[in-house]
Amino acid sequence: MTLATQLLDWYYQSARELPWRADKDAYKIWVSEIMLQQTRVEAVKNYYTRWIERFPTPAVLAEASEQEVLNYWQGLGYYSRARNLLAGVREVCAAYGGRVPDDQAAIQSLPGVGEYTAGAIASIAYNRPAPAIDGNVLRIFSRLFCLTGDITKQATKREVKRLVLTHLPTQYPGDFNQALMDLGALVCIPRRPRCENCPLTNLCEAFMREVQDTLPVRSPKKVPQLIRLAAGLVVKDGSYLVHQRPTTGMLARMWEFPTVELADGEGAVERLQAGLLQEFRQDVHVGKSVFHYIHTFSHRKWDISFYQCEWLAGDKLPTTACWLSSSELTSMPWAGPHHKVALACQNTPNL
The missing domain is CATH 1.10.340.30 (Hypothetical protein; domain 2)
Structure with a gap:
């Protein structure tokens, strides 16, 4: 046959x-x-x-x-x-x-x-x-x-x-x-x-x-690049600060909690606090880390920690950001592990 x-x-x-x-x-x-x-x-x-x-x-x-x-x-x-x-x-x-x-x-x-x-x-x-x-x-x-x-x-x-x-x-x-x-x-x-x-x-x-x-013969895959990130869970009047990623590039137009990339040896708390003030015009106190994930993409690996943040004061948000109530969190398409955190925040408001 x-x-x-x-x-x-x-x-x-x-x-x-x-x-x-x-x-x-x-x-x-x-x-x-x-x-x-x-x-x-x-x-x-x-x-x-x-x-x-x-x-x-x-x-x-x-x-x-x-x-x-x-x-x-x-x-x-x-x-x-x-x-x-x-x-x-x-x-x-x-x-x-x-x-x-x-x-x-x-x-x-x-x-x-x-x-x-x-x-x-x-x-x-x-x-x-x-x-x-x-x-x-x-x-x-x-x-x-x-x-x-x-x-x-x-x-x-x-x-x-x-x-x-x-x-x-x-x-x-x-x-x-x-x-x-x-x-x-x-x-x-x-x-x-x-x-x-x-x-x-x-x-x-x-x-x-x-x-x-x-068999088969295959060239070894490149090791994904490790990127350290810190994200803030900023709550104001029961709503969370979120923003939309750029229109092009990785995870384009997906939503996430405010996130900063950390350089080698850079402290997460200080960098996150500065990033929230510089990029979102929000003054916060960064508290403890409540979630940590290792999330691997095809060419990158995120090592990301999410921190509780106490909102102190702030000006008008950039157009890519907004405040969402806990009940609205899962209505958005989220980037990577931010989805898991959004679900947790919805199930446990004011986490």
């Missing part, structure tokens, strides 16, 4: 039951694929279900505000994904009458849609013979064909794409791509692959050479 036949036979018996596989709706597949970027399947399921209940069609999502969309995305991280999805859906409604196009190139032209996502949508929703090559597929084909090239390099990615296209069936390309997704998630996992459960061991060169644990 061919690689595709063996893989599909296994898939039809072992396919995962996932909410976005209930039908072939291109919009739902699009939403799921964007959510699944950098996020585990189990973590996505509830977010996906809640999202589709609120935004069941492109037309409904296109009418939503960015802030509401970000609120529904809260906790998934990488918020540019949500903004691009909103922009892409609005383009679909404006240019394609609310129907996701069935051409891979047209799909890939939408904001935030890369080659992998376009291939997944085109093949699963419209049965187009388009590959959907992600980290799972790079790993699987590196082992199947004992590729020793670095999978982060373009030359290896091109070779994997050539091999995938060689084996991609024209009749069931969407099922083939989903089978590879499941194989990579359940069997051909990054460390200690479960070869005893694999339907392709008779075709796998790495398995036959007993080198499956050493």
